Amino acid sequence: MKFDFDTKVSRENTYSVKWDTEKMQGGKEILPMWIADMDFETVPQIKEAIANRAKHGIYGYTQRGKGYYEAIIDWNRKRHNWQLEGEWITHSLGVVNALFTAIRAFTSVGDGVLVQPPVYHPFYRAIKYTDRQLYLNPLKLTEKGYEIDFVDFEDKLRSGRVKLFMLCNPHNPVGRVFTKEELTLMGDLCLKYKVLVVSDEIHSDLIYRPHSHTPLAAISKGFQENSITCTAPSKTFNLAGLATSNIIIPNPELRQRYNWANDVADINPYNIFGAIACEAAYRHGEEWLEALLQYLSENKDYAVDFIEKNIPEISVVRPEGTYFLWLDFSRLGLSKEALERFLLDQAGLWLNQGHIFGSEGEGFARMNFACPKSILEEALHRLKAAIAEFLIHSFK
Ligand SMILES: Cc1ncc(COP(=O)(O)O)c(C=O)c1O
Structure with a gap:
């Protein structure tokens, strides 16, 4: 692969809204998969063009x-x-x-x-x-x-x-x-x-x-x-x-x-x-974009297939575009506050809460999958384990 989307590039201490915020500084390691930016470096020619202009100094x-x-x-x-x-x-x-x-x-x-x-x-x-x-x-x-x-x-x-x-x-x-x-x-x-x-x-x-x-x-x-x-x-x-x-x-x-x-x-x-x-x-950027789309498409299919197979309590519609999964958690029967706490505290995931998109989104959460596949895998395994745990407790 000519472009590397697999390597995790640290975004800490870069003033990133996604990574450098208070929520990330609690005891538990939280995976931020909310706001709409990607954990990938951009096109090499863009970096080069900016660096060249920066050198000018005025x-x-x-x-x-x-x-x-x-x-x-x-x-x-x-x-x-x-x-x-x-x-x-x-x-x-x-x-x-x-x-x-x-x-x-x-x-x-x-x-x-x-x-x-x-x-x-x-x-x-x-x-x-x-x-x-x-x-x-x-x-x-x-x-x-x-x-x-x-x-x-x-x-x-x-x-x-x-x-x-x-x-x-x-x-x-x-x-x-x-x-x-x-x-x-x-x-x-x-x-x-x-x-x-x-x-x-x-x-x-x-x-x-x-x-x-x-x-x-x-x-x-x-x-x-x-x-x-x-x-x-x-x-x-x-x-x-x-x-x-x-x-x-x-x-x-x-x-x-x-x-x-x-x-x-x-x-x-x-x-x-x-x-x-x-x-x-x-x-x-076109060649890079084609490679990105291939990578994102694989992430999308991996995530949807994983959820359908392993977490039947969540429903998901395969997206036709964007890098978001729109996950329906309503079968867990949690209030919006409880769902947010569950995702953060039990699953260690920071997703966008569905209710911010309107009352039609209550019980949903939006997950950003524009990240290295290893992060997505980790997130989905965390979700699977947290829901399994939740179900055990709710049947007690
Ligand atoms: C549909 C849509 N419009 C606009 C934006 C934000 O655009 P900007 O940062 O250019 O204001 C986003 C970012 O997530 C978006 O999803």
Whole structure:
């Protein structure tokens, strides 16, 4: 293997949110498998590009060059069959930052914003902190996995209160990669009821065969004009600490409003190292990404097979994209507090608690499997042993 994803690289004393926090400093060794970054080194050419720029020694105000835009355009054409124009690309410090900016730019206080829970928890924060109204179109868990409730979706839009739909595709935490047909139905309904789509596609490069990602905006000219698409190299190449995202807004009026909202908040999204890393990632990262996807896919299959075979008390749906497992612990009958304590204290695992993704997530937890396989194996064996122990005690 040309790239090494097996070696454990210590992240201690690197100011890592995942590894350098209080929870990790208790007596018991806790495995952190929560926040969405990977325990892998990034693409060698990205490290090199950053190191070369760092050597220069002057880090003044910066702008993006032609090569930056070309790299993004080429990547999207090649990987997502989506032909962008350079001027469509705007910026933000992060995708969550862009969600806040979009809500402020395109809706007013009191307007409705629709989301599909259980969903990435900062979506709720963005709606609450901007004093907008939360509207829910919960995904339905069927025998086939999570599906969209289109009848409810249209009901929510028909109310006339919803002005913006915040789509998460691929979906965090449930791991769905929505099909072109599903996206077309949602996009058409949004056009019909004049609801703007803000599509968070940050996980769009992390897709497992035979699934493939379709950018909603690439489906039709109508969708292109009625959407903003949030992208970033951060999940794909493990660059979240560089705070650099690219927000694609083909419609010039929308783009102007988005940029205005950024200016009003005095956000300067131009981080010099983020720009260098992004360009290097999209220019040189494809071979590394293919190797990563192979590794992640093996981790995913290993984990799902292990759970199905060894821990029948937990249900799991095989994810189509992202590096998360969405684990259903509800059969243990624990309250949300008790589940969190059980995972930390008995299993020694720090996962994201499901309830933060909405009440639909209660009884679930999200596990990040973007780590060396040996860590994943350890985590699953810990889980198996903790549940076996739990069952013995609960039958006493
Ligand atoms: C769906 C989704 N959107 C946005 C983000 C965060 O993006 P950023 O760090 O660029 O704000 C994440 C991180 O986990 C995510 O899963």
